[in-house]
Every structure is written in C-alpha cells, then in structure tokens.
Amino acid sequence: MDNQRTQAIKRHSFRETTCQSCTLRSLCLPLSLTTKNLEKLDSIIARGRPFEKGEMLFRQGESFGSLFALRSGCVKTYSVTDSGEEQITGFYLPGELVGLSGIDTDIFPVNAIAIETTTVCEIPYPKFEGLTDEIPELKRQLISSLSKTIRRDMQMMLLLSQKDAEARIANFLLDLSTRIERRGYSADFIYLAMSRNEIANYLGLAVETVSRIFSRLQKAQAINVNGRAVDILDVAALTKAAGSCLFNEKKDSREEIPSVNTG
Amino acid sequence: MDNQRTQAIKRHSFRETTCQSCTLRSLCLPLSLTTKNLEKLDSIIARGRPFEKGEMLFRQGESFGSLFALRSGCVKTYSVTDSGEEQITGFYLPGELVGLSGIDTDIFPVNAIAIETTTVCEIPYPKFEGLTDEIPELKRQLISSLSKTIRRDMQMMLLLSQKDAEARIANFLLDLSTRIERRGYSADFIYLAMSRNEIANYLGLAVETVSRIFSRLQKAQAINVNGRAVDILDVAALTKAAGSCLFNEKKDSREEIPSVNTG
DNA sequence: CGTTGCGTTGAGACATTTCAAAATGTGTGG
DNA sequence: CCACACATTTTGAAATGTCTCAACGCAACG
Numbered sequence: 001m002d003n004q005r006t007q008a009i010k011r012h013s014f015r016e017t018t019c020q021s022c023t024l025r026s027l028c029l030p031l032s033l034t035t036k037n038l039e040k041l042d043s044i045i046a047r048g049r050p051f052e053k054g055e056m057l058f059r060q061g062e063s064f065g066s067l068f069a070l071r072s073g074c075v076k077t078y079s080v081t082d083s084g085e086e087q088i089t090g091f092y093l094p095g096e097l098v099g100l101s102g103i104d105t106d107i108f109p110v111n112a113i114a115i116e117t118t119t120v121c122e123i124p125y126p127k128f129e130g131l132t133d134e135i136p137e138l139k140r141q142l143i144s145s146l147s148k149t150i151r152r153d154m155q156m157m158l159l160l161s162q163k164d165a166e167a168r169i170a171n172f173l174l175d176l177s178t179r180i181e182r183r184g185y186s187a188d189f190i191y192l193a194m195s196r197n198e199i200a201n202y203l204g205l206a207v208e209t210v211s212r213i214f215s216r217l218q219k220a221q222a223i224n225v226n227g228r229a230v231d232i233l234d235v236a237a238l239t240k241a242a243g244s245c246l247f248n249e250k251k252d253s254r255e256e257i258p259s260v261n262t263g
Numbered sequence: 264m265d266n267q268r269t270q271a272i273k274r275h276s277f278r279e280t281t282c283q284s285c286t287l288r289s290l291c292l293p294l295s296l297t298t299k300n301l302e303k304l305d306s307i308i309a310r311g312r313p314f315e316k317g318e319m320l321f322r323q324g325e326s327f328g329s330l331f332a333l334r335s336g337c338v339k340t341y342s343v344t345d346s347g348e349e350q351i352t353g354f355y356l357p358g359e360l361v362g363l364s365g366i367d368t369d370i371f372p373v374n375a376i377a378i379e380t381t382t383v384c385e386i387p388y389p390k391f392e393g394l395t396d397e398i399p400e401l402k403r404q405l406i407s408s409l410s411k412t413i414r415r416d417m418q419m420m421l422l423l424s425q426k427d428a429e430a431r432i433a434n435f436l437l438d439l440s441t442r443i444e445r446r447g448y449s450a451d452f453i454y455l456a457m458s459r460n461e462i463a464n465y466l467g468l469a470v471e472t473v474s475r476i477f478s479r480l481q482k483a484q485a486i487n488v489n490g491r492a493v494d495i496l497d498v499a500a501l502t503k504a505a506g507s508c509l510f511n512e513k514k515d516s517r518e519e520i521p522s523v524n525t526g
Numbered sequence: 527c528g529t530t531g532c533g534t535t536g537a538g539a540c541a542t543t544t545c546a547a548a549a550t551g552t553g554t555g556g
Numbered sequence: 557c558c559a560c561a562c563a564t565t566t567t568g569a570a571a572t573g574t575c576t577c578a579a580c581g582c583a584a585c586g
Binding site: 079081082083085087089100101102103104105109110129132133136139140142143144145146147148149150151153154156157158160161162201202203204243244 | 342344345346348350352363364365366367368372373392395396399402403405406407408409410411412413414416417419420421423424425464465466467506507
C-alpha cells in the first residue's frame with residue numbers, strides 16, 4: 001500500500017517541472033519574480049529523483065552547498081548533541097525552504113531527512129547568491145524567508161517556555177492546518193507525516209503525554225484522531241486550548257475577545 | 264551611583280563615532296567591508312542620544328523602519344500576547360543587531376527596550392537594503408546575521424524543550440560569558456543587566472526556580488553570586504551542568520569527551 | 527523609618543515524566 | 557491469507573521537578 005503511493009508519486013514527471021509551471025510558485029521563492037527572472041532562477045535549480053522515506057537531504061556537519069525547496073512530501077530537520085540526544089528543530093511542508101540555518105557557517109548545523117517520499121528543488125547556494133545580486137527581488141525574498149523563520153522560531157520559544165502540553169499540541173495542529181490550507185487543501189484534515197515520538201521530541205514532551213493529550217482533545221470533541229489521521233472538529237475549541245499565542249495566524253475572528261486584563 | 268554611571272556613559276561622544284573607528288567593528292556589520300564601503304554604510308547610520316533604562320527602541324506592531332546595532336548597554340526584546348502575557352525573546356549585547364525579525368512583515372513583531380543605558384547605531388532599512396544591492400559583502404553579512412539568529416534560536420528551542428532548570432541557567436550564563444568574552448572582556452565575570460524575573464521569563468521558569476538554581480550552583484562552587492554580579496568559578500562544572508548542547512561554543516577542550524553511545 | 531521593589535527560602539500542589547504493561551498496527555515469511 | 561515478530565501507540569500508577577503560595581530579608585528611597 002505504501003508502495004502504491006510511492007509509485008504514484010514517482011510517476012510524477014518531477015524532472016520536467018519548472019518554476020513557471022509549479023503549483024507552489026506563489027508560496028515559494030518565485031513569488032513576485034518577473035518571467036525573465038523566473039527563468040534565471042529556474043535555470044540553476046536541480047531536480048533529482050525523489051527522496052524515499054528515511055533518505056537524508058543533508059547531514060549535520062556537512063558543508064553547506066544548497067537550499068532545498070520542498071515540492072511534495074515532508075522533511076524533518078534535527079540535530080544531535082555530543083551525547084547523542086536528538087532534537088527535532090522543524091518539520092517542512094511543500095513550498096517551504098530547508099537549509100537556511102546553514103548559510104552563514106558553510107556547514108549544515110542540522111540533519112534533514114525525508115519522513116515520507118519527498119521531491120525537492122535543489123538550489124545551489126553559490127549560484128543562488130549570485131542571482132540575488134542580479135535580482136534584488138530575489139534577495140528580498142530570501143531575506144524575507146529568513147526573517148519569517150526567525151519569527152516562527154520566536155513563537156516556538158514562546159510555546160516551549162510558557163505553554164503547557166495541551167496548548168503545545170493545539171498550536172502544533174493549528175499550525176499544520178494553516179500551512180496545509182495555504183496550499184489550497186482543506187484545513188480540517190491533517191495527515192501527520194511524523195510519528196508521535198517525533199511530535200513529542202519536537203514539542204519537548206514525552207511520547208505518552210502527546211498520546212494522552214490527543215485522547216483528551218478527542219474526548220473534548222475538538223479533534224478526531226485515527227492513528228496519523230486527524231480531523232479538526234472544533235477550531236474554536238482548539239484555538240482556545242492553544243492559548244493566546246502571539247501572531248495566531250489561525251484566528252477565528254467571529255467574535256472579538258476583549259482583552260480582559262485584571263490590573 | 265547609577266547616576267554617576269549614566270553620566271559617564273553620556274559623556275561619551277556617541278555622536279562622533281564612525282564605523283571606521285568603532286571598537287565593535289569586527290563583531291558588527293562592518294566586518295570585512297572595504298574602507299570605501301564602510302564609508303557608505305557609515306553615511307546612512309544615525310546615532311542619537313543614548314536610550315535610558317526603560318526607553319523603547321521600537322514597539323510591537325510599529326512599522327519596521329530600522330535595524331539597530333548596539334554600541335553599549337543592553338536591550339531586551341519581548342512580545343505581548345493578546346491576553347497580556349509577556350515573553351522575552353532575547354537579550355542583546357554590544358555588537359549585536361536588534362530588529363531582524365521585522366524585516367519581512369514591515370511590522371516589528373516584538374518590543375525592544377533598553378534595560379540599561381544603551382547607545383545604538385540606527386540603520387534605516389530601506390537605505391540599508393539599497394546598499395546591499397551595491398555591496399554584496401554587506402548583503403552576505405546581513406544574511407549571515409539572520410542565519411546566525413536562526414541557529415541561536417534553534418539552540419534555545421533545544422534548551423527549552425529538553426533541558427531542566429539547572430541546565431537552562433548554566434547555558435544562559437555560559438552563553439553570556441561567551442558573548443562578553445567576544446568583546447574582549449573577561450569571560451569569568453558577568454554583570455547581569457536583567458532581573459531574575461526577566462531571566463525566568465526568558466528561560467521559561469519561575470523566578471523562584473531561578474533563584475534556587477543560582478543558590479545551588481553557588482553551593483556547588485560553580486559560580487559566585489552577589490545580586491547581579493556573577494563570577495564563574497568553575498567553567499567545567501558549569502559546562503557539565505549545561506549538558507551537552509549542540510554547538511557548545513564554550514567548550515573547554517582540555518579533554519576529549521569520547522562519545523559513548525550505548526547501542 | 528516606613529514603603530517599595532527585588533531576591534531568597536520553605537512547604538504543599540500540580541503537571542508532566544518515568545516505569546510498566548496492554549493494545550494496536552505493520553512488516554515478513556511461510 | 558495467516559502467523560508471528562516487532563514497532564508504535566495507548567493507558568495506568570507512581571515518582572519527580574517545577575510552580576504556586578506565602579513569608580522573610582535586604583537595599584534603595586522619599
């Protein structure tokens with residue numbers, strides 16, 4: 001069954017795609033480039049065979065050579081400390097850029113591994129950097145991606161330092177939902193590419209806690225969990241569980257919540 | 264006494280300084296610029312009067328106009344959620360850039376406030392971005408700063424999600440120590456510009472926990488605490504308490520710790 | 527010299543982890 | 557297609573680290 005899916009994805013003519021024809025164009029670096037500049041960008045991009053589940057895009061410590069834009073699938077990045085602990089630092093979906101953290105050291109500070117069959121556009125960085133000199137818009141796009149990553153990380157820090165387990169999970173789900181919706185899919189259904197263990201690691205929780213919270217949220221009718229398939233039944237409830245998080249991109253503004261500050 | 268210090272700092276001819284003559288040059292954007300380009304950069308930089316303790320460099324939600332390079336003092340950035348919770352997202356020391364997270368939205372996502380008398384170089388971003396077109400090296404410098412921030416944030420995420428209170432504090436101290444040393448000061452003495460409360464908030468702990476850990480580390484002869492003055496007595500002990508953290512910049516490599524992986 | 531803000535210390539409460547085990551899902555070879 | 561092994565997920569009960577609440581000490585300040 002997994003084989004069938006894999007085969008189906010493989011049949012996609014991944015080699016033939018161009019930035020011009022890419023459905024993810026509006027989410028990715030090409031955003032707002034002129035046709036001519038789009039061609040320039042497209043000309044430096046390498047599109048290889050898909051990465052199968054478990055294959056690594058790059059390894060921690062390896063010399064930084066390329067950025068990777070995801071076209072399909074899912075990638076996680078993680079780093080390993082001296083003592084062997086793993087810390088997952090991010091999950092990446094189609095349209096998102098992997099590898100940004102390596103730019104300034106020439107060394108990837110993390111591992112990147114496909115957690116399901118994944119196709120990517122490989123963007124050789126030296127060439128790309130050359131292009132950013134010619135195309136200010138592309139430079140702006142890159143800087144924007146970096147800045148966005150920083151804001152995302154800040155939100156993650158907030159989550160980890162102030163929120164309890166339930167809020168972390170709720171935020172995690174809402175975040176995925178938003179990112180999926182951005183690609184035009186239904187925001188109400190999430191197929192988790194990652195295991196409970198990976199979620200737990202990412203969110204700084206024990207696996208058991210993740211499992212328990214999933215059950216609790218299901219009991220509360222906020223979600224419906226079936227293994228890795230998650231239906232979001234009650235966005236409002238989930239949002240409430242998530243707690244007020246900075247720039248809650250997922251904001252049901254049906255009713256204004258007055259900011260009740262006692263004091 | 265605080266007044267004396269304040270006055271002393273005020274007397275510095277902050278207005279006259281140039282990038283060329285700045286002692287922080289090697290830590291800051293000017294790094295590796297040619298004399299000519301340095302002048303260009305210098306020409307767009309605004310140097311105003313110092314920010315007194317409690318004055319804000321910019322506010323969350325304000326339109327993003329400038330980056331700020333710290334010349335002296337200390338700044339914290341923090342964001343406030345809808346419900347009024349504050350989350351400190353970073354402390355900044357001389358030579359470091361504040362405001363990077365605002366670049367791609369044109370809105371500052373955080374507040375930045377001086378927690379002691381602070382002088383800054385204000386870098387108007389539109390002009391600066393123009394310069395990055397002319398000076399690829401400057402562009403690289405900016406991208407590098409962004410990337411570095413991302414790596415720093417990743418480490419912070421690791422800290423918050425996997426480390427206990429003691430490890431967080433130890434890391435916090437070692438991090439400050441490294442950053443102070445980079446400026447040429449002794450790594451063994453830290454004057455904390457921030458309150459226990461701010462440390463606690465930043466590290467995702469209760470104030471009381473911070474206080475207890477300080478006491479515990481002192482009892483263990485790892486540090487000597489006297490209010491906001493902290494002496495680092497035993498780097499090795501502190502490093503051990505910090506646990507193996509990714510790219511432990513502060514690494515006493517007197518003895519190689521063999522990576523003992525059971526399995 | 528009381529007030530105020532900040533830091534420290536103690537005792538009990540609570541959320542999450544840890545340990546242990548059952549339940550479910552997945553892959554493999556017969 | 558089944559049987560079996562193995563990995564993942566779920567659930568329960570006890571252990572633990574951190575938080576909360578409360579009191580106290582200390583220094584700065586009017």
